[in-house]
Amino acid sequence: MPPTRDNPPTNGRPTIREIAALAGVSTATVSRVVNRSGYVSQETRRAVERVVREHGYSANRSARGLSGGRTGLIGVTVPRIYPAYFSVIIAGVTEALYEQDMRIVLCPTLHEHDREVSLLERLMHGTTDGALLVLPEESSRELSALMDHGFRFVVVDPRKRMESPVPTVSAASSSGAAQATAHLLELGHRRIAAITGPRGWLATDERLRGYQASLAAAGVLPDPRLVIESNFEIDGGLAAATELLSRAERPTAIFAFNDQLALGAMQAARGLGLRVPDDVSIVGFDDTAEAQIVTPRLTTVRQPLAEIGRMSVSLLTRLLDGQRVEALHVELETTLILRDSTAVAG
Template identity: 40%
Template sequence: MLVEDYSHKRFTIAQIAAAAGVSIATVSKVINQRSDVSAATRARVERVIAERGYVTNRISVSLKKERMGLVNLVVPSLHAPSCLEILRGVEEMLPQAHLRLTLTCAHTAENDERQWLNSVIDGSVEGVVLVLAEETERYWHQLRTQGLPFVIIDRPGELGPNSPSVSTTHWAGGRAAVQYLHSLGHRHIGFILDSQAMSCTRDRLAGYRAALEEARIPFNADLIHYGSTTLNAGYVETGKLLDQDHPPTALLTETDEQALGAYRALHERGIRIPEEVSVISFEETILAHTITPSLTTIRQPLYEMGRTAVTMLQNLLEGKALNGTRVELATPLIERNSCGPRRRSHSLEDSSPDHRHQWQKNQIKGA
């Protein structure tokens, strides 16, 4: 009789589920010693695990009730203030979920990616939270293939229906920013964006264009500039916008760092904020509070996104059904001191009072 030797193979939770004829969630329940699994099903899953030695250093620990509880947070950089805010939310929520953190800075090099994947699969990591700066579908496809639970924060592209994610209302934020600036009399609004490949960028631009259309303002492609999310990009692209024959009276940026670069470019040219040019950022990091004048933002709830992702991942690890695979958090306007009436009008009373009143209602006032 031919007996297959599994001793030198590694098996994923998905393969264990298929071999046992159960769902991945059921295997997770068995691993985590949940009581809501029948004795017969539990015995069948444990037998398959024992026969196939599924990632022994992960399963054997779990079955002995000595769960490591490690979660891998993958971020594009630790230099970006937005990533630090997400990290803060993740770190605060992990103890409540009885989980611990490992941190990975994502790289695009194939060898680095393979090394990361091997460390996740072969180690004691039980789940992954992904914050990706570009459309790298291969990351979550590989995790899904390996049967490892994951949640994506601020999806970089279009996800399938079974890919859990936490994002924000990017389209509504883009529309709200333009509506607010229009209420102050602005019609010539520049927009400094990241990559056209990013779905969040496309959504914000679509919201921007929708608000222009509602206000019957023609769309001007010359006012749309693309760069990275850095301070330098904000500085360079703002300079290009100011060099136009008809420079904008207001600027939108996708990050607070870009806004800081815009501040620098405006300051060097002797242009005052907000008396001559207004600035709004799509973020909400510590920079918004610390620069002068303080920065009006379309708030991205980064901290809450980190917390929500951990809650979703905990439910996946415990075999619980999610209320929905896609969570979108609201993006309110935080009004500070970087926006004012268009230059020709130096009083708020002259700039669309009805629209102004609409924005003053129910808005969160920043520090």
């Protein structure tokens, strides 16, 4: 039977008024108890809590949202859901939000700028309290404008460098890349190629910086022909590595700027009859689940993806509570994970 208005009292869950009546207090008191705000005596609190528990009361989110309070909903925009890179971040986010009894409204943008903009507009008023933007398409300027409009959000893994007022969470790309490159150098490699993401992306530029820094520190002259720009996807890695490994003087190691690219590079090596790591060493970046299931298992730089998700929630909730957020740009540590795709230069 669909609930109707002729079906007045118990047509679903209890309302705050019913709970108040049952507990013999006013609705305001119930509200104070469940929101832990204002003064309530021990006695009253306990009495109300008992009734709340017994009747399984929890506030109607729409009503709460309307009434100027919070909706308890956080918007999350991501380019896509299923490369593990994104899903692990999302998992971290939902986990952290769950603890605060908040929920996540998930919006994949499919890399479409328009879709993202309209989504943001919609999300930010009346639906959600704030948002997490993973790898957003928007320029720093557009995002600043949104902030000025009163939107509250945190940028996760910014695509471009953000101006100061926009809070961001990311991983120490440059340091991770430096570690990876140093590892290859220690193994005796000198012709170390890099398969990068799109130029101009922060992740690409930072990793490039780390790569070049390590090379320089070891006194190895960087060779621009060993750096190939790609797209962070398997196909791109396959194409780039095929090109690299077909050269007369081929690199003895490849540093792929994410695991997808590294997977493509491994396929390329296999396609050319080269053994990993005997003929060519390969290092990835991200440490997604794939890194452990391929053969050989991939040496890669771990980004604490779930932690990135949790940290951005923490930043956002502080932002929403009106606290001044000090650390606007949080950068989490990266670690090199040694597995089986790297070996001493042959």
